[in-house]
Amino acid sequence: MQVELLNPGEMCTRNVILVRKLQQSGKSLVSLVEDNRILFRRFSAIGALNRATLGWFDPQRKMYKKIPIDGQHEVIGMSGDIALYQGKPVVHTHMVVGSPDGTTRAGHVLDAYVSPTLEVMVTVDPITMKKRFDPETDLTLIDPSLK
Numbered sequence: 001m002q003v004e005l006l007n008p009g010e011m012c013t014r015n016v017i018l019v020r021k022l023q024q025s026g027k028s029l030v031s032l033v034e035d036n037r038i039l040f041r042r043f044s045a046i047g048a049l050n051r052a053t054l055g056w057f058d059p060q061r062k063m064y065k066k067i068p069i070d071g072q073h074e075v076i077g078m079s080g081d082i083a084l085y086q087g088k089p090v091v092h093t094h095m096v097v098g099s100p101d102g103t104t105r106a107g108h109v110l111d112a113y114v115s116p117t118l119e120v121m122v123t124v125d126p127i128t129m130k131k132r133f134d135p136e137t138d139l140t141l142i143d144p145s146l147k
Contacts, residue, residue: 019047019118042125045078047118054095054107062138067107073097075118076104085131085140 050072055064080093093109130146133139 013124015122015124017043017120017122019114019120020116041082041122043078043080043082043120043122045075045118045120047075047078048115049073049075049097049112049118050115052095052097052112053110054097054105055110056107057139059137064108064110066110067105069097069105071100072115073099078109078118078120080109081129081142083129083131083142085133090131090140 049069052069052073054067054069056067057064074097076096076098078093078095080091082089082091084090093112094107095109095112096104096106098104129142129144131140132143132146134141
């Protein structure tokens with residue numbers, strides 16, 4: 001994984017992260033946050049992967065329906081944030097992938113393996129965002145009131 005700061009000295013900083021072949025994208029992003037002690041990030045990305053599991057949240061069952069993605073696919077768009085939950089960084093990511101025939105699939109990223117690369121543009125905000133557990137949905141959600 002390669003990281004470069006694009007605008008040093010500004011309040012909101014921007015970084016580019018290049019995730020290389022067969023790295024799990026979510027783990028790479030969390031490692032970056034932990035290594036640099038940065039507490040809130042927003043990101044977007046494009047690239048490619050060779051397998052993934054996306055999810056569609058079923059509010060009745062309070063579970064994700066798994067959507068397996070097998071074989072080489074283009075990452076048409078990926079976006080998300082990283083916030084703290086119980087003192088640890090949590091990645092929340094959604095992604096749209098394109099198949100060789102041009103069809104797309106999308107959902108919450110449960111797992112994704114990069115191949116050959118993923119170009120992630122990251123914005124670091126000076127404000128730390130935190131998540132709380134929401135018993136109504138069984139999800140951890142950003143709560144701006146948490147300090």
